[in-house]
Amino acid sequence: MTPAARVQAAIEVLDLVIAAARSNGAPADRIVSDWFKARRFAGSGDRRAVRELVFRAIRACGEIPARGRAAMLLLARDDAALASLFDGSRHAPEPISAEETVARPGVAPEWLIAALTKSGIEGDEAAALLERAPLDIRVNALRAGRADLPPGGEPTVAAHGWRYPHGTRIEDTPAWREGMIEVQDTGSQLTCEAVAVRPGESVVDLCAGGGGKTLALAAAMDASGRILACDADRARLSRLQPRAERAGATGIETRLLDPGAELEQLSDWRGQADAVLVDAPCSGTGTWRRNPEARWRLTPTQLDRYVALQARLLDVGAALVRPGGRLVYVTCSLLDAEGAEQAAAFLSRHGAGWRAEVPVLPAGVPRGAGLRLSPCRDGTDGFFIARFGSL
Ligand SMILES: C[S@@+](CC[C@H](N)C(=O)[O-])C[C@H]1O[C@@H](n2cnc3c(N)ncnc32)[C@H](O)[C@@H]1O
Numbered sequence: 001m002t003p004a005a006r007v008q009a010a011i012e013v014l015d016l017v018i019a020a021a022r023s024n025g026a027p028a029d030r031i032v033s034d035w036f037k038a039r040r041f042a043g044s045g046d047r048r049a050v051r052e053l054v055f056r057a058i059r060a061c062g063e064i065p066a067r068g069r070a071a072m073l074l075l076a077r078d079d080a081a082l083a084s085l086f087d088g089s090r091h092a093p094e095p096i097s098a099e100e101t102v103a104r105p106g107v108a109p110e111w112l113i114a115a116l117t118k119s120g121i122e123g124d125e126a127a128a129l130l131e132r133a134p135l136d137i138r139v140n141a142l143r144a145g146r147a148d149l150p151p152g153g154e155p156t157v158a159a160h161g162w163r164y165p166h167g168t169r170i171e172d173t174p175a176w177r178e179g180m181i182e183v184q185d186t187g188s189q190l191t192c193e194a195v196a197v198r199p200g201e202s203v204v205d206l207c208a209g210g211g212g213k214t215l216a217l218a219a220a221m222d223a224s225g226r227i228l229a230c231d232a233d234r235a236r237l238s239r240l241q242p243r244a245e246r247a248g249a250t251g252i253e254t255r256l257l258d259p260g261a262e263l264e265q266l267s268d269w270r271g272q273a274d275a276v277l278v279d280a281p282c283s284g285t286g287t288w289r290r291n292p293e294a295r296w297r298l299t300p301t302q303l304d305r306y307v308a309l310q311a312r313l314l315d316v317g318a319a320l321v322r323p324g325g326r327l328v329y330v331t332c333s334l335l336d337a338e339g340a341e342q343a344a345a346f347l348s349r350h351g352a353g354w355r356a357e358v359p360v361l362p363a364g365v366p367r368g369a370g371l372r373l374s375p376c377r378d379g380t381d382g383f384f385i386a387r388f389g390s391l
Contacts, residue, residue, distance in 0.1 A: 001042055001046045001050075001091070002092070003085055004085040004086075004087060004089060006049045006050050006053065007053065007085045007086070007092070009050045010050045010053035010054050011069050011072050013031060013032055013035050013050060014054055014057055014058075014065075014071050014072065016035065017054065017058065017068075018064060018065060018296075021064055021293050021296040021297050022064070027291060027293070028054065028055070028058060028291070028293045029291075032047075032054055036050075056075055057071040057074065058071070058293050058296075059292045060075060060105055061074060061104070061105065061296075062106020062107050062113070062295070063110075064109075064296040065104075067101075069093065070100075070101045070102055071103045072093070073101075073103070074102050074105060076096065077102060083096065107126045107127065107129065107130065108126075108129075108288075109296070112298065113126070115303075116285070116334065118336065119334055119337075119340075121334045121374070124376050125376045125377070128374070128376035129285065129286075129288045129334070129376075130288055130289065131289055132289060133289035133290050133381065134163050136156060136158075136161055136183070136186045136189070136380075137153070137162050137164065137170060137182060137184065138161055138181065138189050138216060138219075139162065140160075140179060140180055140182060140219055140247050141219045141220075142223055142247060142248040143178065143247065143248050148175050149181065150173040150175055150176075150181075153168075156186040156189075157186065157190070157362040157363050158189035158190055158362075161184075161189050162181075163186070170183055178246075179246040182212070182215060184212055184216065185380055185381045186363075186378075186379070186380045187378065187380030187381045187382070188212060188332075189216060190361050190364070190373065190380070190383070191330045191383055192213050193220075193361060194330075194361060194371075194385045194387055195277050195328045195387075196275075196326070197220050197225075197274075198221065198274075200224050201275060202226045202272060202274050203225065203226070203227045203276070204227075204228045204276045204317070204320050205227060205228070205277045205279070206230050206276060206277065206278050206279075206317050207230070207277075207278060207279045207281065208230055208231050208237065209231055209237070209279070210236050210239040211237075211239065213277060213279055214229045214252060217277070218247070218251065219247070221251075223249055224251065225251060226251055227251060227252045228255060228269060228273075229253070229254045229255070230257050230262075230266070232257045232258070232259050234256055237254050240252070262316045266316070266319075270319055271319070271321070271323070272320065273321050274325045275321070275327075275328065276320050276325070276326075277317075278310075278313050278314055278328065278330065280306075280309070280310040280313050280314070280330070281306055281309055282306050282310065282333040283303055283333050283338060284298075284332055285298075285333045285334050285335055285382060286331075286333050286334050286382025286383055287382070303338075310331065310342055311346070311349075314329055314342070314346050317329075318354070318388075318390075322390070323391070324390060324391075325389075325390050326388065326389050327354070327387070327388045327390065328359075328386070328388075329342070329343060329387075329388070331383070331384050332381055332382060332383050333383075333384060334372065334374060334384070336367070339367060339372060339386075340367045340368025340370060340372075343356065343369040343384075343388075344369060346386075346388065352391070353390065353391055354388040354389065354391065355391060356370070356386060357388070358370065358371055359387050361385075363377075363378040364377075364378060364385070365377065369386050370385050370386030371385045371386075373385070
């Protein structure tokens with residue numbers, strides 16, 4: 001493809017990304033790969049260049065743009081080389097006319113900017129939400145010593161974390177194939193460290209998804225003890241056992257939950273768990289570096305739904321903790337509604353039965369009863385972590 005044809009391709013892909021964001025359709029990453037699956041003539045250089053343009057344009061537009069071309073014109077406004085490719089030649093975008101709509105630059109929609117600002121995220125902190133995320137891995141202590149790592153990484157502040165340059169093809173390495181390493185953001189690794197599990201414990205991962213954090217907990221427990229990994233999404237949960245096998249993580253049981261009936265389905269665990277991790281569904285404002293178009297999709301109503309679900313799951317988790325045990329609440333959000341305010345609401349609902357214990361981690365700053373990690377300050381995805389000890 002010529003450079004101009006790549007720009008036109010990026011405009012077409014952006015139109016699909018915009019339509020999907022409006023209709024709760026596929027994520028941008030999948031749209032880009034499906035688009036290229038249907039165009040086998042394009043080479044890997046084309047893929048990389050188009051993908052790069054698409055994500056640059058998504059990052060640049062705070063609000064959902066009217067059209068892909070409007071988003072690309074925003075980039076072209078400050079990039080003369082890009083603007084010169086709008087020349088109307090074969091496969092190229094039409095020449096730019098003075099009256100055309102150009103998308104507005106920004107970090108996020110106005111209502112979200114207001115909510116972030118209220119939560120202490122503005123200026124550099126807000127801009128960093130849209131930087132490119134690094135590639136972090138966790139060394140799986142169940143399978144590997146550090147000598148087995150692919151070359152080129154630097155240790156991170158997490159106990160088993162390493163960071164690699166962008167574009168490192170970790171999943172092609174023998175270490176990954178043999179389960180010695182897992183791709184996992186450093187912040188995500190630190191949330192697991194906050195659970196402070198020990199070998200032999202009984203632990204519930206209430207919102208385990210595909211098991212990213214479950215596997216880190218299993219490794220920290222040296223695969224001894226019990227982990228119950230739950231989720232309400234069958235497809236996500238079904239990915240956990242094959243990953244656990246690859247990682248050599250034993251002692252993990254999975255349980256599919258019906259939303260609203262979680263406590264009945266978990267009655268055998270009531271008051272039994274040494275630790276419960278509630279890695280709750282959330283707005284994902286802390287992961288925009290990876291999914292920048294997520295900010296076009298979120299609505300105030302969805303945010304309210306997340307907040308209500310988080311409170312309910314925290315109450316479910318609390319019922320499973322044994323006296324003297326711990327409940328760890330995590331969201332990959334920087335909004336206080338899903339962080340400090342949620343933790344305060346839990347403490348006021350449960351009164352004297354619980355004590356907040358701010359986890360001691362090598363990153364993050366205290367926020368309310370918990371700790372917050374941010375891309376700007378900590379170089380991790382954004383997270384809120386609170387730990388409550390049962391009295
Ligand atoms: C933040 S994600 C979990 C990510 C996962 N812990 C990991 O590290 O990969 C939140 C999860 O909560 C799940 N979920 C939503 N409603 C739930 C419910 N009522 N009970 C349990 N899990 C639920 C979602 O399906 C989703 O997988």
